[in-house]
Every structure is written in structure tokens, then in C-alpha cells.
Amino acid sequence: MLTLQDLKWIVKKPEKEKKLPTARYLLEHGKYVVSMENGGGVQLLVFREGYALYRVGKYTTVFPVHSCGNYSYENDGQKICVDADFFDGQEWYVRLLLEGEDRLAKNRETCHKERVVSYHAVSEEWFFLASPTLPPLEQLIEKEKILELMGLLTERQRDIVILYFYYGETQWEIAKELGITQPTVSQTLMAALRRMRDGQKDISSGKKTDSRKEGALYER
Secondary structure, eight states: OOBHHHHHHHSOOOOTTSOOOOHHHHHHHOOEEEEEEOTTSEEEEEETTSEEEEEETTEEEEEEGGGOOOEEEEETTEEEEEOHHHHHTSBTHHHHHHHHHHHHHHHHHHHHHSOOOOHHHHGGGOOSOOOTTSOHHHHHHHHHHHHHHHTTSOHHHHHHHIIIIISOOOHHHHHHHHTSOHHHHHHHHHHHHHHHHHHHHHHHTTOOOOGGGGGGSOOO
16 A cells, blocks of 8 residues: 555655646646546546646646645534644545645635636636547646636736636626626627637747737727
């Protein structure tokens, strides 16, 4: 049995100040040492670089393996803490599954409870437009490319794209929420998708996308 302690000896311990890598980077450049998945759409990969990638359906998060220590939760109003030593002796995935679930739950709660429309807030969750017919790993790579293209859009364009595709709101609902007209929503959405398509062509042809072009798009 491979324990969590064994796994921590195998993988590197990233520097605390180091920025978390994206899922796309790990899938394309990382070297995973162990993995597990089930028929319910749950997938867990651990990379030699010291990071775990956890995926449930369309939601994904990345976190350092060595950051998984003590685990706290509430039961009948009481806070219970399980010491890290307990998990170190368990199978490698037990603590990592808990960490992944907590992180995804926190992301979803932040987005829905506070109703924050933010590209950065939802970027870990790998939301829309990837083909469901692709294998799970290829879906992740495709969704990361979409997020990269989202970075080419204006703030207003990102807001509308997220509301339309991620939250499933109609153009009329978006118009009411943002205080603009429905035609403006439609024009901004079309301009945003056109910019993303152009950006995809640039990526496919090896050209570097230029985010400065966004000034030529609709900024409503």
C-alpha cells in the first residue's frame, strides 16, 4: 500500500511563494506518478513536481500535495480536527480527495453565494464549451485553452460570456442584471466569441495572440 507519507517522499515540495501551475501545464509538461479515477467522473492525478490535480465532472482544481496536513470539519456544530499523522499512514488518496472536494466546494460557494462574476474566481472550475466526447484529460486541455482565450477579452465581455455560458442566463436576464440593453448583450457576446475564434486561429498557426486588440471590440 502506498501511503500519503510515502507519496510525500516521492514528490517534490514546491516553494511556498511559487505560483500554482495550471492544469494544462501539468498535463502537458508534468510527470504524474500515481492516479485514480472512477466511473462517477472523479479523477485524481499526482505529479512529481509536487502538485495534485483533482477533477469531478466539469470542475477541476490544483493544489500542493505537501499542503495537505491536518483536516478540520464540523459535525453537529462542533469543530473536529484530524491530525496529519493519521492521514500520513492512510492510502495516498484519502487526504487528497478531501482537499480537492473542499476546494471545489469553496469555489462554487463563492461564485453562487456572493454572485461574483469574475474570470479569476471561476478559472479553476473549467467551465464551458469543451466537447464532452473527448477523453477527460483532453477535455481539461481544451478547457484551459478556452480560459487562455478568455484573457483576450475585455472585463465586460468576460462578464457576459461567463453569465451566458457558465450560469446559463438568457440575454434578457444579463441585460437586466448589468443595466444594459439586450441588443448590447448580443453584440458584446458576438464580438467576444469572434475574438476568441480569432485568437484560436492565431494559436493554431503559431502566432502570438495580442490582448491589445481588445480595444477594437465592443466595450459596452
